[in-house]
Amino acid sequence: MTDMPFRLRERLRVRWAETDLQGIVFNGHYLTYFDVAITEYWRAIGKPYPAAFVGTGVDLFAVKSTVEYLAPARYDELVEVGCRAARLGRTSIAFELAIWRDGERITRGEVVYACADPVARCAIPIPLPLRDAIEAFERG
Amino acid sequence: MTDMPFRLRERLRVRWAETDLQGIVFNGHYLTYFDVAITEYWRAIGKPYPAAFVGTGVDLFAVKSTVEYLAPARYDELVEVGCRAARLGRTSIAFELAIWRDGERITRGEVVYACADPVARCAIPIPLPLRDAIEAFERG
Amino acid sequence: MTDMPFRLRERLRVRWAETDLQGIVFNGHYLTYFDVAITEYWRAIGKPYPAAFVGTGVDLFAVKSTVEYLAPARYDELVEVGCRAARLGRTSIAFELAIWRDGERITRGEVVYACADPVARCAIPIPLPLRDAIEAFERG
Amino acid sequence: MTDMPFRLRERLRVRWAETDLQGIVFNGHYLTYFDVAITEYWRAIGKPYPAAFVGTGVDLFAVKSTVEYLAPARYDELVEVGCRAARLGRTSIAFELAIWRDGERITRGEVVYACADPVARCAIPIPLPLRDAIEAFERG
Numbered sequence: 001m002t003d004m005p006f007r008l009r010e011r012l013r014v015r016w017a018e019t020d021l022q023g024i025v026f027n028g029h030y031l032t033y034f035d036v037a038i039t040e041y042w043r044a045i046g047k048p049y050p051a052a053f054v055g056t057g058v059d060l061f062a063v064k065s066t067v068e069y070l071a072p073a074r075y076d077e078l079v080e081v082g083c084r085a086a087r088l089g090r091t092s093i094a095f096e097l098a099i100w101r102d103g104e105r106i107t108r109g110e111v112v113y114a115c116a117d118p119v120a121r122c123a124i125p126i127p128l129p130l131r132d133a134i135e136a137f138e139r140g
Numbered sequence: 141m142t143d144m145p146f147r148l149r150e151r152l153r154v155r156w157a158e159t160d161l162q163g164i165v166f167n168g169h170y171l172t173y174f175d176v177a178i179t180e181y182w183r184a185i186g187k188p189y190p191a192a193f194v195g196t197g198v199d200l201f202a203v204k205s206t207v208e209y210l211a212p213a214r215y216d217e218l219v220e221v222g223c224r225a226a227r228l229g230r231t232s233i234a235f236e237l238a239i240w241r242d243g244e245r246i247t248r249g250e251v252v253y254a255c256a257d258p259v260a261r262c263a264i265p266i267p268l269p270l271r272d273a274i275e276a277f278e279r280g
Numbered sequence: 281m282t283d284m285p286f287r288l289r290e291r292l293r294v295r296w297a298e299t300d301l302q303g304i305v306f307n308g309h310y311l312t313y314f315d316v317a318i319t320e321y322w323r324a325i326g327k328p329y330p331a332a333f334v335g336t337g338v339d340l341f342a343v344k345s346t347v348e349y350l351a352p353a354r355y356d357e358l359v360e361v362g363c364r365a366a367r368l369g370r371t372s373i374a375f376e377l378a379i380w381r382d383g384e385r386i387t388r389g390e391v392v393y394a395c396a397d398p399v400a401r402c403a404i405p406i407p408l409p410l411r412d413a414i415e416a417f418e419r420g
Numbered sequence: 421m422t423d424m425p426f427r428l429r430e431r432l433r434v435r436w437a438e439t440d441l442q443g444i445v446f447n448g449h450y451l452t453y454f455d456v457a458i459t460e461y462w463r464a465i466g467k468p469y470p471a472a473f474v475g476t477g478v479d480l481f482a483v484k485s486t487v488e489y490l491a492p493a494r495y496d497e498l499v500e501v502g503c504r505a506a507r508l509g510r511t512s513i514a515f516e517l518a519i520w521r522d523g524e525r526i527t528r529g530e531v532v533y534a535c536a537d538p539v540a541r542c543a544i545p546i547p548l549p550l551r552d553a554i555e556a557f558e559r560g
Contacts, residue, residue: 021159166312172308209341297446301495
């Protein structure tokens with residue numbers, strides 16, 4: 001994962017309920033933070049989820065998540081979550097994510113989604129309008 | 141709320157992710173514990189949720205929750221959550237809940253559900269088979 | 281609970297992870313929303329938690345929560361959470377809370393905290409500077 | 421990651437609050453399930469966390485998590501979470517995790533912890549008694 005610029009950055013504040021008794025954010029909650037940024041990513045490219053997906057015969061399912069904890073986030077801190085589509089496969093989309101606090105990157109990770117039939121759950125190629133929207137956004 | 145016996149008691153262990161930096165369970169998570177017990181209640185009376193509700197034209201929606209925190213639960217503690225149907229109205233069911241640790245009641249509360257049409261969300265009388273199942277269970 | 285104005289209003293967006301398979305926010309998560317607003321309340325009155333409390337010999341513990349669910353919040357909705365100190369006892373603070381969506385109040389509730397010694401957990405009168413800060417803020 | 425046997429297996433039931441509006445467990449909650457199994461792992465090897473760590477000058481911090489979602493877990497399902505120490509470095513412990521439902525592996529993953537000074541957060545070699553306890557347990 002690189003230090004390339006992220007066009008989508010979403011700010012959030014660490015909630016009390018997200019900290020644990022080590023005084024830091026529980027490791028699983030970073031995936032919630034990633035998810036918040038991915039929600040904003042879909043909106044930013046003009047394909048809000050799930051509205052832009054319903055009835056298209058395509059849904060997205062997480063297939064793999066990775067989180068690297070470089071430094072802990074603490075209660076009440078303001079952090080920024082960056083999200084960019086790092087790789088587009090035929091049927092999959094890999095998002096690269098990062099979290100910064102005061103300019104220091106404290107977390108990085110990846111969430112890979114597969115396009116699939118919402119009922120049969122078999123893989124389906126990324127619909128062309130979705131691919132175009134992602135590529136247009138990332139080109140800037 | 142009384143100290144009447146609870147026929148349904150569900151044991152659970154406090155998870156790390158449920159504690160906060162005061163070292164105790166975050167106040168909102170007790171509603172998750174209550175919900176775990178209510179799930180077991182439906183199963184115990186032979187009306188597992190949602191299976192026993194789907195297609196009946198009736199769903200349940202929480203209308204009010206109350207939690208009293210008598211003493212805090214801490215990481216890794218084993219607690220028991222009791223649940224009983226304390227009041228049956230025409231369209232509503234009030235569950236009384238309590239949490240014990242080593243025989244000491246540390247939490248008590250109430251969750252009230254309304255029977256409603258799942259689409260229109262208007263109140264619907266509790267279906268007779270459901271009412272019968274609850275009353276039979278509580279009679280013991 | 282009244283419809284009195286709330287000086288503290290905090291906006292947030294419903295996260296995917298907060299919805300359940302009824303498609304609405306799980307009933308326990310409203311207490312997280314309340315908590316987010318209470319955090320902002322402490323900041324707004326100049327007593328950020330926990331910084332303004334550490335070393336003062338006083339901490340706050342939730343003693344009772346109530347949530348009334350008037351209408352469900354759904355994924356990706358923007359809501360506003362209002363918080364005001366509704367009653368100050370000798371040792372307790374009762375916050376009234378409400379959640380609006382597009383001007384419609386969809387949730388209301390109350391969270392009562394007790395001032396207590398952080399170790400012994402015995403009740404302690406609300407420190408005068410805290411009481412003054414709350415009263416000054418609520419007077420507007 | 422292999423299909424080697426896991427000596428530690430912890431059963432849990434999917435909670436309502438853990439499902440999302442796709443009707444499946446939210447991707448971040450699998451890290452909570454992993455954490456529940458890791459808690460039981462420490463207990464199983466005779467080093468309950470945090471009791472066996474407090475005052476030793478060593479704490480554990482998650483440095484990397486990976487989750488692969490092979491099939492979704494759904495509300496009310498009983499699953500089994502397996503945990504084993506797959507690699508012991510000088511200062512790090514890599515847990516391999518897997519989740520089964522009715523004998524089908526639906527999730528697999530890894531959580532890597534670093535031993536560190538709880539204050540300075542600098543890496544510290546795994547204490548010998550801890551290393552011995554892990555190796556003894558894994559030998560069976």
